[in-house]
Amino acid sequence: MSIETLSDQELAVSTQDSFIEQANIKDQAFFQKASQNRLEFWEDRANELSWQTQWDQVLNWQRPYAQWFINGKLNACENCVDIHLKDKKNKIAIRWEGEDGSISEITYQELYDRVNQLAFHLKSTFNVKKGDRVTIYMPMILDLAIAVLACARIGAIHSVIFGGFSSQSISDRIVDSESSLVITADGGYRRGATLPLHQTVHEALKSVQHHCKTLVFRHLNNDISSSWNDDRDTDYEPLRSQNWEPVNPEPMDSEDILFILYTSGTTGKPKGIIHTTGGYMTHAKYSTRAVFDLKDNDIYWCTADVGWITGHTYLIYGPLANGATILMYEGAPDFPDKGRFWKIIQDHKVTILYTAPTAIRAFMKWGVDYPKGYDLSTLRLLGTVGEPINPEAWDWYFKHIGGENCPIVDTWWQTETGGIMICNLPSLAPSKPGRAGHALPGIQADILSPEGQNVETGGGLLSLTEPWPSMLRGIWGDPKRFEDVYWSRFDTYFAGDGATIDNEGYIKVLGRVDDVLNVAGHRIGTMEVESAIVDFEGVAEAAVVGIHDDIKGQAIQAFVILKEEMKETETLESDIKAFVANSIGPIARPKHIVFTPELPKTRSGKIMRRILKQLAHHEPIGDTTTLANPEIVTQIQSKISNTSK
Ligand code: WT7
Numbered sequence: 139m140s141i142e143t144l145s146d147q148e149l150a151v152s153t154q155d156s157f158i159e160q161a162n163i164k165d166q167a168f169f170q171k172a173s174q175n176r177l178e179f180w181e182d183r184a185n186e187l188s189w190q191t192q193w194d195q196v197l198n199w200q201r202p203y204a205q206w207f208i209n210g211k212l213n214a215c216e217n218c219v220d221i222h223l224k225d226k227k228n229k230i231a232i233r234w235e236g237e238d239g240s241i242s243e244i245t246y247q248e249l250y251d252r253v254n255q256l257a258f259h260l261k262s263t264f265n266v267k268k269g270d271r272v273t274i275y276m277p278m279i280l281d282l283a284i285a286v287l288a289c290a291r292i293g294a295i296h297s298v299i300f301g302g303f304s305s306q307s308i309s310d311r312i313v314d315s316e317s318s319l320v321i322t323a324d325g326g327y328r329r330g331a332t333l334p335l336h337q338t339v340h341e342a343l344k345s346v347q348h349h350c351k352t353l354v355f356r357h358l359n360n361d362i363s364s365s366w367n368d369d370r371d372t373d374y375e376p377l378r379s380q381n382w383e384p385v386n387p388e389p390m391d392s393e394d395i396l397f398i399l400y401t402s403g404t405t406g407k408p409k410g411i412i413h414t415t416g417g418y419m420t421h422a423k424y425s426t427r428a429v430f431d432l433k434d435n436d437i438y439w440c441t442a443d444v445g446w447i448t449g450h451t452y453l454i455y456g457p458l459a460n461g462a463t464i465l466m467y468e469g470a471p472d473f474p475d476k477g478r479f480w481k482i483i484q485d486h487k488v489t490i491l492y493t494a495p496t497a498i499r500a501f502m503k504w505g506v507d508y509p510k511g512y513d514l515s516t517l518r519l520l521g522t523v524g525e526p527i528n529p530e531a532w533d534w535y536f537k538h539i540g541g542e543n544c545p546i547v548d549t550w551w552q553t554e555t556g557g558i559m560i561c562n563l564p565s566l567a568p569s570k571p572g573r574a575g576h577a578l579p580g581i582q583a584d585i586l587s588p589e590g591q592n593v594e595t596g597g598g599l600l601s602l603t604e605p606w607p608s609m610l611r612g613i614w615g616d617p618k619r620f621e622d623v624y625w626s627r628f629d630t631y632f633a634g635d636g637a638t639i640d641n642e643g644y645i646k647v648l649g650r651v652d653d654v655l656n657v658a659g660h661r662i663g664t665m666e667v668e669s670a671i672v673d674f675e676g677v678a679e680a681a682v683v684g685i686h687d688d689i690k691g692q693a694i695q696a697f698v699i700l701k702e703e704m705k706e707t708e709t710l711e712s713d714i715k716a717f718v719a720n721s722i723g724p725i726a727r728p729k730h731i732v733f734t735p736e737l738p739k740t741r742s743g744k745i746m747r748r749i750l751k752q753l754a755h756h757e758p759i760g761d762t763t764t765l766a767n768p769e770i771v772t773q774i775q776s777k778i779s780n781t782s783k
Contacts, residue, residue: 149529149571151536153545153564157518161565162431169566172579179580180206180607183424184416187212187459188221190389193416197605202625203612204605205393206417213387214396214419215291218458219253220387222246230463233437234280235482237327237469244280246461249287250384252280256288256374258382263372264319264351268293268388271398273317275299275308275339277326278468281355281374282444283454285321290396293388297398297410300445301326301333303723305341307408311400312346314410315614319351325358329470332358340365392416398614399447401553402663403623404653410614411447411553417607418451419459421557425578426456429547429558430490431519431565439465439483440492446660447553448523452492456557471497476504480512491539492521492549494659498531499689506538514539521547523558524659525691526647532571550574550647552633553661554624556608559583560645573644581606585639590628593639600637600647603630653747655682658690660725664747667728670721671696674714676704681737682728683751693729695754697737697774706733730754734774741766753778 158164172179177196184193184207193210222229227247234242244252260266272294276282278301289296297315299308312320320343326333336354343350352371354362390396396418398410426432430452438457442448457464465486471479479501483491501508520540527535527548536546545564551557560583562568562575569575577583582604585593602609609631613620624631636648650656653664664682671680679699687693698714700706711731719727732754738746741764752759753774762768 144529149573150568151571152568154543157431157545158565162433163428163563163565166566169579176580176604180420183580184210184420184607186423187217187416187419193392199605201629202621202631204417204609206414206607207392207420210392210416211389212392212416212419213291213293213390214415214455215253215257215287216387217419217423218287218290218455219246219250222461223250226461229461231458232280232283232464232466233486234466234468235486236279237330237473242280249284252284253287253291254384255378255382256281256284257291257385259353259374259377259380260288260294260319261292261385263377264353266292266294266319268390269295269395270319271295271297271315271317273297273299273308273312273315273320275301275303275320275322275335276355276444277301277323277333277335277357278443278466279323279326279355279357280466281323281357283466286444286450286454287458291385291387293390293394295395295397297400298445298450299400300443300723301335302445302725304719304721305338306345306721307723308339308342309345310408311410312342312350313348314400315398316348317350318348319353321353321355323355323357324360324362327358327469329473332360334365336362336371337365340367343370390415393611395611397450399450399553401447402654402661402666403619404663404665406663406665406669408663408666409616409619409623412611412614413556413608414611417609418556419455421606421608422451422456423459424580425557426452426462427460428563428578429549429561430492430521432457432460432462432490434461436462436489437465437487437516438462438490438492439467439486439488441467441471441479441494441497442492442523447551447556448492451557471500472504475508476501477508477511480509480514483514483517484512487516489516490519490521491517492523494524495522495527495531496525496658496690498522498527498535501539502531502534503689509538514541517541517544519547520544521549523549523551525656526649527572529571536571545569546571548572548574550635550645554610554633555602555606556610559602559606560647562644570644573640573646575644577645583645584630585637585645586628586630595639595641597636597638597648599627599651600633600635600645601628601630602633655684655692655694657684657687657692657694657725662694662722662726666722667694667696667718667726670718670726671698671714671728673721674717676701677714679737681745681747681750683747683754685729685751685754687729694726695730695732695750696728697732697734697750699735699737700733732774732777734770734777736767736770738762738768738770738774739766740764
């Protein structure tokens with residue numbers, strides 16, 4: 139029988155006794171404490187951090203505005219670095235592997251030195267002050283983690299941009315955040331090729347009006363003279379040999395902003411999600427230890443890029459706050475061959491692996507011979523994040539990577555939630571493939587009907603119904619949007635996902651119910667892609683929908699209306715695809731484009747995406763009587779029958 143057709147009870151996979159016995163969280167008392175006295179529970183978690191000044195009130199909740207650990211003072215960098223100098227200064231903090239196989243590692247003491255050195259120069263050379271915004275656009279190298287921590291140390295608000303984003307996306311984010319400095323590198327490696335990061339920043343800054351400097355790290359050591367500007371650019375290399383002094387960790391109010399991270403929403407403009415210091419760090423430290431069962435001797439590998447929230451919380455802040463040894467890899471999973479991840483696990487004796495379902499589905503397609511060729515026996519826990527994991531992929535991960543010996547944590551959360559919200563803790567309950575499980579102790583998640591009623595079992599909309607420490611505090615520069623997007627549907631936080639809950643309380647997250655796509659675990663707004671397409675000369679209108687994709691979960695299909703004078707040439711489809719990839723980033727490249735004279739619209743002029751979706755999936759179209767132009771449906775259908783499924 140296929141795992142996809144098993145019932146909920148048949149699906150349950152119990153956890154190995156050997157894991158349960160050694161787990162960090164062993165008994166239900168932890169859960170009970172959290173539900174009996176939530177605030178006290180969170181105070182206990184906050185007390186796991188080092189505070190410069192104790193808070194005097196746990197929570198001030200004026201829906202939708204939360205303040206946690208009021209008047210407490212702390213520094214995130216101090217909590218990730220300084221606190222470990224006492225007994226872990228010679229422990230490896232980060233072990234890095236480059237795509238070409240080069241390896242470097244730094245101890246907590248070395249991390250302290252390098253973070254302080256950079257923090258010193260940020261202050262003395264660039265005059266960066268507490269509250270200033272610093273954009274970071276870097277490859278996955280040690281200096282990226284160091285840059286993030288150096289900003290945190292001096293109280294600068296970092297805004298990390300994923301290295302795959304285009305110059306246009308970068309300039310939008312620099313302008314929106316009014317960053318005064320961009321930290322970048324000459325370039326990075328990806329699948330045997332190089333990414334021209336400095337060149338891209340150079341292009342981006344052409345459309346930034348305000349004064350913005352750059353600090354450039356040398357990684358490729360290539361010639362970047364054509365994009366170099368002496369008035370604007372500073373090379374970090376010569377600064378490395380200059381004198382520096384340790385910089386005191388800036389006392390940050392618990393509610394001072396730690397970072398902004400841009401993510402896609404339902405409008406064309408990405409939103410800068412705000413996270414503050416005390417609450418975010420509390421949850422990062424606690425959830426990493428609880429979910430990944432992190433121990434002192436683990437080698438922990440989160441494959442996400444620091445440009446996404448997963449990289450912020452579970453590559454940098456959470457593991458380092460726990461004094462872990464983390465692995466950081468710059469490169470592709472299939473370079474030089476498709477066994478690269480397994481070789482890394484073998485070589486570094488990785489014990490905990492956290493990756494995305496889209497990667498697992500790609501590994502499945504590549505076949506079991508790749509992982510079979512390596513010793514993966516050091517692994518003891520596996521995690522997934524970013525999108526629903528289909529039971530078949532879960533089963534493959536469990537058998538072929540975990541050797542049926544590692545529990546899997548399927549973790550549901552979002553950029554906005556700051557950390558993991560829903561995840562079955564395998565030491566407390568069996569896992570169910572495809573179900574993220576229960577809310578973490580301290581978190582209250584409910585499935586609501588469209589009217590806002592609690593659904594005991596069945597389907598509905600996922601809502602977080604009590605405030606939590608690492609919740610977003612707003613959208614940078616747009617408080618109204620914050621209220622509208624998350625708090626107007628119900629009087630609790632609405633996440634934008636649909637979900638079901640079974641009679642044992644396991645939550646299965648189905649995916650977005652708004653116009654946000656999830657392509658290979660990356661969030662992209664349909665409007666963002668549509669406005670990029672419309673910027674292409676000769677395009678009059680565009681509508682974008684998500685279609686099913688075996689590996690990426692979803693892919694983008696666009697329906698495009700050309701202007702009268704525009705001819706449908708042979709290269710037009712690929713030109714538009716390249717244009718979108720160029721204006722947002724390769725992750726936004728449409729898979730198919732269908733040219734059509736009109737889009738199906740209601741009489742009031744609204745595009746009927748439901749119909750476009752059905753058309754794209756070659757499904758029968760239901761009722762079209764509400765359309766102003768029902769005849770367009772058959773026209774599009776006949777066009778689509780020519781595109782591949
Ligand atoms: C959206 C958030 C959280 C880090 C990575 C993505 C989807 C995330 C799961 C999961 C089902 C998931 C949701 C969510 N999602 N994790 N375990 N099961 N769906 O962060 O870019 O903010 O995207 O990713 O749809 O709303 P993000």
